[in-house]
Amino acid sequence: MADQTLPIAGSLDVTPQRLSRAQVLEWLHGWVVTVDHKRLGILYVVYGIIFLLVAGAEAMAIRIQLAWPGMHFLSPELYNEMFTMHGTTMVFLVGMTILFGFANYLVPLMIGARDMAFPRLNAFSFWMTAFGGLLIYYSFIGGFGLYGMGAAPDVGWWAYAPLTARAFSPGHATDYWALALIVAGFGTLGTAINIIATALSMRCRGMSLLRMPLFVWLMLVTSALTLITITPLTAAQIMLLIDRYLGGHFFDTQAGGSAVVWMHFFWIFGHPEVYVLVMPAFGIANEIIPVFSRKAIFGYPAMVAASVGIAFVSMGVWAHHMFTVGMTSVGNAFFVLSTMLVGIPTGIKIFNWVATIWGGKIRFATPMLFCLGFLFQFLIAGLTGIMLSVAPWNWQLHNSYFVIAHFHYVLVGAIVFNIFAGIYYWYPKVTGRMLSETLGKWHFWLFLIGFHITFDTMHFVGFLGMPRSIYTYEPDRGWNHLNFIISIGGMIQGIAVLIFAWNLVQSYFRGRKAGNDPWDAWTLEWSTPSPPPAYNFATDPVVHSRRPLWDLKHPEDPDWKYEA
Amino acid sequence: MREHGARAIRLVSLPLLCFAAVSAAPIAWADGPQSSPSIFAPASTPASSIQDLSWFVLAITGGIFVTVGGLLAWAIFRYRARKTDDDSEPAQIYGSTQVELAWTVIPILIVVVLFLTTARIIFAIQDAPKPQVALDVTVVGHQFWWEFRYPKLGIVTANELHVPVSSALEPRPTFLHLLSADVDHSFWVPQLAGKTDLIPNHPNDMWIDPRHTGLYVGQCAQFCGVEHAKMLLRVYVDTPEEFDTWVKQQRQPGMQDSSVAAGRHIFETEACTNCHTIAGTAATGTFGPNLTHLESRATIAAGAALNTTENLHAWIQDPDHFKPGALMPAMQLSGEQIDELVAYLTTLH
Numbered sequence: 028m029a030d031q032t033l034p035i036a037g038s039l040d041v042t043p044q045r046l047s048r049a050q051v052l053e054w055l056h057g058w059v060v061t062v063d064h065k066r067l068g069i070l071y072v073v074y075g076i077i078f079l080l081v082a083g084a085e086a087m088a089i090r091i092q093l094a095w096p097g098m099h100f101l102s103p104e105l106y107n108e109m110f111t112m113h114g115t116t117m118v119f120l121v122g123m124t125i126l127f128g129f130a131n132y133l134v135p136l137m138i139g140a141r142d143m144a145f146p147r148l149n150a151f152s153f154w155m156t157a158f159g160g161l162l163i164y165y166s167f168i169g170g171f172g173l174y175g176m177g178a179a180p181d182v183g184w185w186a187y188a189p190l191t192a193r194a195f196s197p198g199h200a201t202d203y204w205a206l207a208l209i210v211a212g213f214g215t216l217g218t219a220i221n222i223i224a225t226a227l228s229m230r231c232r233g234m235s236l237l238r239m240p241l242f243v244w245l246m247l248v249t250s251a252l253t254l255i256t257i258t259p260l261t262a263a264q265i266m267l268l269i270d271r272y273l274g275g276h277f278f279d280t281q282a283g284g285s286a287v288v289w290m291h292f293f294w295i296f297g298h299p300e301v302y303v304l305v306m307p308a309f310g311i312a313n314e315i316i317p318v319f320s321r322k323a324i325f326g327y328p329a330m331v332a333a334s335v336g337i338a339f340v341s342m343g344v345w346a347h348h349m350f351t352v353g354m355t356s357v358g359n360a361f362f363v364l365s366t367m368l369v370g371i372p373t374g375i376k377i378f379n380w381v382a383t384i385w386g387g388k389i390r391f392a393t394p395m396l397f398c399l400g401f402l403f404q405f406l407i408a409g410l411t412g413i414m415l416s417v418a419p420w421n422w423q424l425h426n427s428y429f430v431i432a433h434f435h436y437v438l439v440g441a442i443v444f445n446i447f448a449g450i451y452y453w454y455p456k457v458t459g460r461m462l463s464e465t466l467g468k469w470h471f472w473l474f475l476i477g478f479h480i481t482f483d484t485m486h487f488v489g490f491l492g493m494p495r496s497i498y499t500y501e502p503d504r505g506w507n508h509l510n511f512i513i514s515i516g517g518m519i520q521g522i523a524v525l526i527f528a529w530n531l532v533q534s535y536f537r538g539r540k541a542g543n544d545p546w547d548a549w550t551l552e553w554s555t556p557s558p559p560p561a562y563n564f565a566t567d568p569v570v571h572s573r574r575p576l577w578d579l580k581h582p583e584d585p586d587w588k589y590e591a
Numbered sequence: 592m593r594e595h596g597a598r599a600i601r602l603v604s605l606p607l608l609c610f611a612a613v614s615a616a617p618i619a620w621a622d623g624p625q626s627s628p629s630i631f632a633p634a635s636t637p638a639s640s641i642q643d644l645s646w647f648v649l650a651i652t653g654g655i656f657v658t659v660g661g662l663l664a665w666a667i668f669r670y671r672a673r674k675t676d677d678d679s680e681p682a683q684i685y686g687s688t689q690v691e692l693a694w695t696v697i698p699i700l701i702v703v704v705l706f707l708t709t710a711r712i713i714f715a716i717q718d719a720p721k722p723q724v725a726l727d728v729t730v731v732g733h734q735f736w737w738e739f740r741y742p743k744l745g746i747v748t749a750n751e752l753h754v755p756v757s758s759a760l761e762p763r764p765t766f767l768h769l770l771s772a773d774v775d776h777s778f779w780v781p782q783l784a785g786k787t788d789l790i791p792n793h794p795n796d797m798w799i800d801p802r803h804t805g806l807y808v809g810q811c812a813q814f815c816g817v818e819h820a821k822m823l824l825r826v827y828v829d830t831p832e833e834f835d836t837w838v839k840q841q842r843q844p845g846m847q848d849s850s851v852a853a854g855r856h857i858f859e860t861e862a863c864t865n866c867h868t869i870a871g872t873a874a875t876g877t878f879g880p881n882l883t884h885l886e887s888r889a890t891i892a893a894g895a896a897l898n899t900t901e902n903l904h905a906w907i908q909d910p911d912h913f914k915p916g917a918l919m920p921a922m923q924l925s926g927e928q929i930d931e932l933v934a935y936l937t938t939l940h
Contacts, residue, residue: 190774280791326686353795356717374698388672410652419712422785423630492628492781494812497820505627
């Protein structure tokens with residue numbers, strides 16, 4: 028079944044065979060000036076993985092510093108830079124770029140298009156994001172931070188006013204933070220516009236909106252949400268720069284500005300941002316779980332509705348990050364309710380995934396293992412989210428390690444797990460070679476074990492009153508052993524990621540040939556050769572259902588007979 | 592497939608472990624004389640009602656976890672591909688309106704219950720009326736220390752808050768008015784109440800009514816700069832008699848002892864007076880902690896070091912020794928001058 032020639036044929040393979048110096052330069056030049064959605068997708072993902080290693084190294088430094096009370100591995104200044112840069116990097120330079128990379132690569136292939144709607148905007152967006160990342164890392168050389176010392180941004184990735192005012196953050200570290208994210212943010216907006224235009228107007232014949240693969244749906248919703256959420260952050264950062272250099276008083280409390288207004292701006296961005304990151308991850312799970320369960324996704328219309336519902340509700344929950352800033356009791360109650368409501372569409376998604384597995388024939392290949400880990404972890408993350416939405420309990424848990432545990436359950440347990448799943452799943456399509464399953468299983472199990480040692484334990488140390496953002500802690504608070512355990516788990520995850528990086532490199536040269544359709548999957552990208560040729564499809568495909576390849580493989584029992 | 596079964600068991604037992612670890616942790620992990628500032632060892636009404644609420648929420652979420660996690664684990668185990676399987680695909684099921692409706696309605700009901708319970712506790716804590724007998728304290732957050740003002744008692748002190756014990760028969764709650772002198776901070780003593788932020792231009796209020804005497808520790812819970820980690824909090828809950836004695840003592844001006852006049856002279860003529868106050872002397876600075884009764888405190892530098900002669904000496908010589916990034920500069924005094932200064936400071940009972 029896997030390698031049968033399907034009616035949707037590819038075009039010529041133009042990969043160069045032998046490389047001279049001139050050819051290498053030509054090849055490099057090709058990558059720099061490319062407007063091909065697949066190449067840009069690869070650039071996004073590679074760039075994201077490089078920053079994943081950087082941010083991972085920052086996390087390791089943090090965990091060494093916290094392994095024992097009173098450690099002197101990092102100075103307080105350097106520690107503050109590490110946690111600020113770890114958070115900023117993971118959100119803006121790893122999560123966003125890898126997920127947008129997936130979208131860039133996959134959306135046109137999945138909807139039967141030859142490229143994105145605006146290929147040049149696409150290239151422009153990638154390079155804006157890339158230069159934003161380089162700019163913020165240049166601050167290690169070019170900027171000075173909080174009072175006294177520090178070279179990189181050190182005000183936390185939330186950058187609360189008035190700590191960012193020039194009185195408290197002289198030098199330019201905070202400027203690097205604001206400017207770099209404005210630059211990267213414009214790149215993000217460009218890609219979001221591009222994805223929306225592509226999904227709405229570039230679909231092949233027969234692909235109505237309700238036949239789009241769920242990954243494309245999720246990227247469409249995510250992109251719409253991105254347009255709404257990045258804007259207030261950019262606006263707030265411009266206001267911050269006006270405060271710092273043009274004598275504005277938006278957030279400058281010493282001149283009557285408001286620290287609370289910054290919090291509102293930041294979280295109106297910051298909370299939907301979590302969904303901007305997690306919904307593409309849902310999209311990946313929506314593609315992988317059905318294929319490895321050998322069943323159609325359960326409740327497709329409900330999944331679409333739930334995604335739109337989550338995006339909608341997510342814009343009305345931001346102040347649950349602010350239960351401790353002294354809102355009125357009615358204000359607090361409102362945000363308790365709106366936050367709890369997110370649980371309903373999210374619950375629907377989890378139930379639908381369970382129902383998809385139910386009655387299937389589950390194949391435990393590496394992509395599926397990561398997705399199954401995601402399902403358990405996302406369930407827990409959702410439940411700890413409910414706990415945090417209970418405002419009085421939040422007064423205790425807010426800014427404690429419980430919160431760190433919760434959002435790492437979302438960002439690592441759900442998003443990074445699904446990113447790994449997606450890379451194992453689509454790497455054969457992108458490179459033409461399979462990733463090593465043996466190394467993949469090592470990667471999965473080590474990462475899973477390390478993840479749970481680290482982040483399960485963090486919940487407890489939060490219950491015991493340990494706040495976040497502290498570079499050291501008192502030895503008599505009962506946090507010592509737990510912190511040591513957390514650090515051990517962190518190191519195990521570090522080793523797992525190194526195995527993954529090695530797997531990526533060595534499989535590129537020595538991996539088993541993949542063929543067009545190694546997983547026996549159902550969406551259009553698997554009908555093209557691996558890697559797909561420039562312009563993807565020699566003839567425009569025509570589809571009749573949500574699973575065009577299922578229809579081709581099972582002409583006796585096609586989907587279009589059953590879909591409403 | 593055994594490992595999947597084992598994983599399922601481990602995951603299902605997680606909430607149980609959670610309960611066990613939380614209840615055992617303050618005992619099992621305690622290294623020093625103090626117990627952990629655990630949110631599950633409350634000693635004041637706000638902290639207790641939060642704990643009760645949290646058990647209720649844990650029970651509901653734990654139930655959801657066992658049910659959904661159990662179904663998921665069972666599905667993974669039951670529907671695994673087997674070697675004996677043929678090549679055929681399983682039956683394709685696209686959805687079911689009844690089932691989907693059911694698992695939409697049940698979560699809605701759970702949300703209603705959780706929301707109403709939560710709202711009741713929000714109003715009970717946040718809108719609690721302030722009784723006449725309440726003690727008023729104004730808390731001012733500074734980089735990186737706490738200022739405590741008792742406006743009706745005329746007391747100003749730092750880093751170690753003294754409050755009277757409160758009981759059902761003789762309620763004596765303490766109402767804290769929270770201000771900031773510079774950046775955002777957050778007042779958090781987990782055993783007494785949830786945290787509330789101290790934000791410039793945005794005064795906040797919270798209250799505690801500790802039921803047991805003793806020392807309760809906490810610390811700043813909103814990142815406030817380089818030494819955020821060493822902005823520690825100590826709350827002493829005194830018996831009414833102890834509290835009255837403490838108040839009486841704190842209202843005295845600074846001790847005058849002619850045997851340490853040299854040290855006092857250094858204090859009054861060096862830069863110390865720019866930032867510190869000692870009542871009854873020329874020192875009236877307010878940028879740093881009030882030192883009038885320094886010796887009544889157990890720690891210096893917002894809890895970063897014990898209040899001993901050696902530590903005071905080391906602190907004045909180079910504050911970065913305990914707290915790199917603290918805003919107090921090294922005073923550039925000779926060893927002899929510091930000895931005399933410390934001798935004076937240690938008389939400030």
